[in-house]
Amino acid sequence: MTSSTRADDRPVITFIIPAYNMADHLDTCLNSLLSQAAEDLEIIVVDDGSTDDTAKLSHDYEVRHPGIVRLIKQENKGHGGAVNAGLSQAQGLYVKVVDADDWVDTDSLGLVLDRLRTQATSSHPVDMVVTNYVYEKEGRHHKQVINFRSVMPSDRVLDWNHLGRFGMAQYMIMHALIFRREVLQRAATHLPEHTYYVDFIYSYQPLPYVTSLMYLDTDFYRYHTGREGQSVQTSVMVSRVDQLLRVNGLMVEATPEPGQVSDGLYRYMIHYLAINCVVTSVFLILSKDPQNYQNKDMLWSRLEDHSPAISHDVRSTLLCKLINMPGRPGRVAIRLGYRVAEAAVGFN
Structure with a gap:
């Protein structure tokens, strides 16, 4: 389904990519998001005051993919400030933050887009979609997958009382979540600037405004860890x-x-x-x-x-x-x- 067959022309999802000095990684991230050749998505790269070629690389993608990739340039405000800038400009029915050194699984992207398109035609689209995420640690052959199949059934509309008990290693971090944009607006989600680890807030503060959710048992998000100097080192x-x-x-x-x-x-x-x-x-x-x-x-x-x-x-x-x-x-x-x-x- 393309954007022309939906009730309106807004994208089905906006991917927000906060990027600070990420020229060495941004290609992988953007290519994964563009792999389905879909016209009904929006990709906003927020160049957060980079001093490398992040802005130039992003602009090149903007030129090659007009109407899909968009570059926002701002003075450095940190990860939270970059997410805020993306949220202020996002037009999609849904929103997902993808860090510039991470990527998504290309096959899984097709499944996720298909389910979101179905939600876009619903009179009551779900407020939040949950997927699996994978720790892509450098130098490690076996990749740890965090899934939620023991907590909630896949591919069904759920409310919070349908969920089972989460294990100690099971929690829905930012990388697992796709929010309906209206939920973030109602929650007045605004992250603190120049502060690390605000992904905890992003994946927590909006939850009381979520009344319906859907879990897709697919290894969608690839979380790149083990890089020298990374904030989670x-x-x-x-x-x-x-x-x-x-x-x-x-x-x-x-x-x-x-x-x-x-x-x-x-x-x-x-x-x-x-x-x-x-x-x-x-x-x-x-x-x-x-x-x-x-x-x-x-x-x-x-x-x-x-x-x-x-x-x-x-x-x-x-x-x-x-x-x-x-x-x-x-x-x-x-x-x-x-x-x-x-x-x-x-x-x-």
């Missing part, structure tokens, strides 16, 4: 624990009290908030800085001060019980557990 995350703390605070503020949303949504948001609290706590511990040990205690105290009910539910999860093992033995166990988990999954 362990040493880099340790050096930016202040950013993790800021993001954690914003997620806590975005968390509804029990009873304000459906039980299924609340249960998932507690699960995801618990994971973020654990991730932040882990990197505070990995820093081996006594001040950060105090910051970890403050994180949990602030959660309690914000909402005793939410704090109780987060602390009751297994991961949070483990992360709060006391003293030096607890910190040693956390560092060992992190090394084992990283070796198994390859997320950094």
Whole structure:
């Protein structure tokens, strides 16, 4: 189905590509998105003040694919500021953020576009589409796939109460999500500028505005990890624990009290908030800085001060019980557990 057969001429999806000095990777990303030769999609590359050839390369694609690829140039505002710029210009029924050093599976793209086109003809298109994502770690032959088939049936319209319980390694990060643009507008989604790890906020803050979702059991998003200097590299995350703390605070503020949303949504948001609290706590511990040990205690105290009910539910999860093992033995166990988990999954 092409754009001319739909009720209007807006794209079925807008892909937003935040790009800062990504000239060495952008070809792979853009070529994957253009692989289906579809006319009913929009690709917005946001050049976030790059000093390399990112803008030139993006402009070349804009010239070769008029009406599909569009370049936005702005002064550097960070990943969140680039996503904001893309959202402000997006015209698609759906929106997906694709980082410039990542890519999508070309066969899977065809399936995703087909399902979105079907939704575009519906009087009640789903608010969110979930797909699998793959850790494409450099130098690793076996790639870890995060799927959700144990949590929700594929290719069906669902609400939050249809979802099962998520495992410890199952959470819907930005790379798994496609939002209906209207949902992001109603949620007034606006990410903080010059802040790392805002993908946590993007995949969390809009959730109370999602009433229907669909899971597609396909390995769509390819998450490139293991690159030197990448924001998710362990040493880099340790050096930016202040950013993790800021993001954690914003997620806590975005968390509804029990009873304000459906039980299924609340249960998932507690699960995801618990994971973020654990991730932040882990990197505070990995820093081996006594001040950060105090910051970890403050994180949990602030959660309690914000909402005793939410704090109780987060602390009751297994991961949070483990992360709060006391003293030096607890910190040693956390560092060992992190090394084992990283070796198994390859997320950094």
